[in-house]
Amino acid sequence: MRRSLAKSIGSLVGIGGVAFSITLLSQSMRAVEAVGGYCASGGPYQIRQSCPSGVAGAFPLAIIGGLVFLGLFVFCASDRGRSVAMLAWSALFLTLAWNFIDYGVKGGSGGGAGFLIPGVLFVLMGAAPLFYVVPNMWKSFLGQDPNQSAAPSPFLRYSGLPSTSAPAPAATPSWPSTSGWGMPSPAASTVTPAASTATVAGTSSSGSDDLASELERLASLHRRGELTDTEYEAAKQRALAHGGTT
Amino acid sequence: MMNRTLVVAAHLAFILVGIWGGFQVFDLIAK
Numbered sequence: 001m002r003r004s005l006a007k008s009i010g011s012l013v014g015i016g017g018v019a020f021s022i023t024l025l026s027q028s029m030r031a032v033e034a035v036g037g038y039c040a041s042g043g044p045y046q047i048r049q050s051c052p053s054g055v056a057g058a059f060p061l062a063i064i065g066g067l068v069f070l071g072l073f074v075f076c077a078s079d080r081g082r083s084v085a086m087l088a089w090s091a092l093f094l095t096l097a098w099n100f101i102d103y104g105v106k107g108g109s110g111g112g113a114g115f116l117i118p119g120v121l122f123v124l125m126g127a128a129p130l131f132y133v134v135p136n137m138w139k140s141f142l143g144q145d146p147n148q149s150a151a152p153s154p155f156l157r158y159s160g161l162p163s164t165s166a167p168a169p170a171a172t173p174s175w176p177s178t179s180g181w182g183m184p185s186p187a188a189s190t191v192t193p194a195a196s197t198a199t200v201a202g203t204s205s206s207g208s209d210d211l212a213s214e215l216e217r218l219a220s221l222h223r224r225g226e227l228t229d230t231e232y233e234a235a236k237q238r239a240l241a242h243g244g245t246t
Numbered sequence: 247m248m249n250r251t252l253v254v255a256a257h258l259a260f261i262l263v264g265i266w267g268g269f270q271v272f273d274l275i276a277k
Binding site: 011012013015016017018019020021023024026027030031052053054057059081084106141143185 | 253256262263265268271
């Protein structure tokens with residue numbers, strides 16, 4: 001399916017705008033470092049160190065502009081390309097890290113080794129997501145499904161199965177392949193809803209009723225003290241193993 | 247593949263233009 005021209009242009013302008021905003025922010029930060037690392041402007045106060053002209057306005061422009069452009073990119077990018085937006089985090093933090101480290105090494109007015117601490121911290125924060133994002137982007141570029149990796153990210157993994165110790169149902173639906181955001185895409189499901197419903201109805205409709213009532217009965221006995229904890233656990237495991245036909 | 251390469255190249259080009267624009271605008275507004 002061809003994407004519309006407007007979305008292609010939006011995606012390009014969005015990513016270019018993010019680069020523009022990060023550059024502007026970085027340059028503004030360097031300008032503040034050049035006057036000693038801090039400055040102020042406006043207000044009815046006596047200001048010790050005024051900001052370089054224009055810099056006070058450049059900061060909000062860069063931050064708000066960056067977010068707007070990032071939103072534009074995310075909205076317009078294709079499913080595959082959208083994960084590139086995560087690189088904005090790394091770009092921002094690594095750029096600012098460079099400024100901190102540069103300032104810390106060069107020293108100058110107000111600079112010093114203390115600035116190496118936020119520098120290193122920002123390098124870690126900026127670089128960490130790259131270890132996950134870049135390999136997946138490469139796979140995506142090559143046309144592979146980025147979520148089929150051997151070690152998927154824990155926060156993108158999704159388990160729709162209940163966490164009981166019951167044996168796996170006869171027709172465990174293989175989880176559908178996911179799009180670039182790690183969200184399930186119903187269209188890609190390998191089990192059609194009609195088929196899975198039929199399987200569930202055919203195999204375990206009455207069985208699950210029996211199991212539920214058996215578990216309720218056991219819980220009630222346990223609550224009344226007629227079953228010890230050990231007996232209750234054993235009986236429950238047996239009921240689950242036999243699907244309520246004990 | 248060719249199509250994808252073109253898309254990636256176009257985006258990289260816009261990133262470079264954005265960075266260049268950032269320097270230019272900063273020079274313009276910060277005196």
